[in-house]
Amino acid sequence: MAATPRGAGGRSSAQRAATPLTERRADARRNIMAILDAAQSCLARDTDASVADIAKAAGVGRVTLYGHFSTRADLVDAVLTRTVEQADVALDATDTTGDPRQALTRLVGASWQIVHQFRSVLQAAQRELPAERIRAVHDRILRRVQTIVDRGRRVGVFRDDLPERWLVTTVFSLMHAAAEDTAAGRLDAEDAARIISATLLAALAPPVADVPTATP
Template structure:
């Protein structure tokens, strides 16, 4: 196979993979039980093409998780995590991540309910945790956040409080604005030195 033909084949494969993921995001958020046939049809490819890229539904779902994580990480980076006070930056970063998750409410809930090992869960959250941790370490260095507690612990607490706020909204116990204010209040109290 010539170099040009190989490049074209790889470009086609990337386009197909992207189309499959785009279709999976749309369909699975609207219909969590959508079949691989339906996803293939929405992507404009055959079922065999879907299986060539994603050997099982679980592989496709893992790729969807990666896509959403990448989107959230990009949104968090665009929220200027290195600008202004660490507290303000952290809240901007969390809001950016939350807006991304809010674009896929059903899918985010489905992903959160999947049983995964602690190691897989840690890997899934790593890009998000890295961004949050960077802001927390900056806040510790500036004295805004407690230095006596490891940044990794504060990062984990921040993620858990964020999940709790989202779960309260999903369950209908809080309105989004209420949950955002509760998150802000509790989180800043938890991070403050001498709390």
């Protein structure tokens, strides 16, 4: 008997705990990657692709897949994590110093491609995973945004009259909304980054000493 190759307790994922992926057999590692690749592109196309679909696309037996990801949610989680990590890598190569406004613009530009391309992965995750988990996966990225926003506030180029958290939410919200609009054909993917940035910079700017309707 050999059956399913669960490291030991057969906890979950593949890259957490148990057998650390790096010390697995070469073919296993290859398959895991193939599955992740397939899952990412399948989910990007169809939010609720079945496990069978994904296995087939990965050129792997369904059983093999379950050997690595004990549950569908497990798989989705892994794919989301991976996708976010990819975005995070892209951001590592992005200069987030200097004028916070320009830093934010660069950050948007660097993430937009991935947000746009894999918005369906996010949707799939939203159906499968608890909201807190999704938030947790985004943690590092969230922090990046927060750092920029925070610096901007201290420097005085970003508003200080609204909760910082909300400003971060605003950034995320608009990026994903743009992805939706693009998918629906209401927005051109080319212009998106520019438009998002323009909107965000305005939204985050300190409120001007308003010139009321009258009373000069």
